[in-house]
């Protein structure tokens with residue numbers, strides 16, 4: 001059957017839901033990833049404005065080639081690579097009207113052989129088996145999807161430790177934990193090749209984390225990116241969390257806020273900004289109405305751009321449950337924090353997520369009169 005995304009029409013072999021991911025009996029096309037692809041196209045547009053030399057685009061795991069076809073339609077010199085012969089044949093047919101080529105290659109081999117300006121790594125599950133090659137073969141912008149949210153956020157602890165070479169912790173801000181674990185791991189992989197990787201846009205949507213990393217081959221800058229890594233200490237009882245930059249954590253024995261001994265330390269994870277606000281605003285402006293997920297993409301990107309970009313977000317419902325108070329509207333809650341003199345913003349991770357520089361105790365007091 002044919003599907004049209006953002007003005008690009010491709011042939012796909014039956015749309016399947018994310019639950020059947022990984023069964024390789026037919027070429028994979030996931031309609032739930034349309035938001036991911038719409039945002040990708042908007043990023044490619046904004047990035048072309050920022051870096052006019054970025055011309056070549058590789059979807060290193062292309063499946064039907066829909067993403068590469070959309071990049072080709074934007075004027076990028078696009079390549080769709082996949083190990084699967086059916087995928088390559090289909091991607092070849094799908095790319096033909098827009099230009100670009102399909103290659104039957106292993107992503108790791110291809111990316112170790114030469115450079116592409118923009119590289120997309122969009123595998124089943126974790127991108128880490130491809131991270132080293134992706135860093136080696138990307139000149140400017142590395143776009144990465146991770147769908148293994150349980151290892152990333154610490155819910156599957158051992159696989160998270162193995163894949164991401166860190167200690168992930170299962171907290172109520174799990175989407176952000178996952179994103180910061182992912183970025184931290186990629187930044188360290190880039191630094192091992194003397195490359196600085198800086199996230200210029202990121203988001204977490206239902207089943208995946210997505211980040212866009214600008215790469216710079218510069219050892220000094222690479223060292224500087226490592227300064228943005230560190231640890232989060234999270235109290236499971238009072239929900240306060242503190243973060244500290246650095247290579248070795250100074251793990252508190254008890255929570256400095258409530259004295260509980262149920263303190264979890266996560267890290268090293270990325271503690272720096274997950275997005276460049278100005279760039280992300282431009283990405284939001286590049287979302288066009290011909291995109292199937294235009295409304296969601298625009299609103300999510302605007303939230304990311306306006307988000308207080310510090311670790312880590314809170315969930316109003318979780319806090320209100322803790323305080324045995326009814327939850328109120330998010331606008332009202334955020335406004336009350338601001339009126340009390342704190343920095344506060346919505347956070348894109350969920351409808352009840354927000355960021356603030358207030359402590360949990362300060363938030364409780366600042367919002368006591370609501371509801």
Ligand SMILES: C[S@@+](CC[C@H](N)C(=O)[O-])C[C@H]1O[C@@H](n2cnc3c(N)ncnc32)[C@H](O)[C@@H]1O
Pocket residue numbers: 028029030033037059060061062063064065066067081082083084087105106107108122123124
């Ligand atoms: C999630 S799908 C890609 C979806 C596609 N990027 C899109 O936007 O629709 C993952 C693809 O990776 C391919 N793949 C798995 N291992 C690979 C490898 N080592 N090199 C290249 N492709 C690989 C699979 O055949 C599958 O088609």
Ligand SMILES: [Zn+2]
Pocket residue numbers: 235236237238239240255256257258259260
């Ligand atoms: Zn505590």
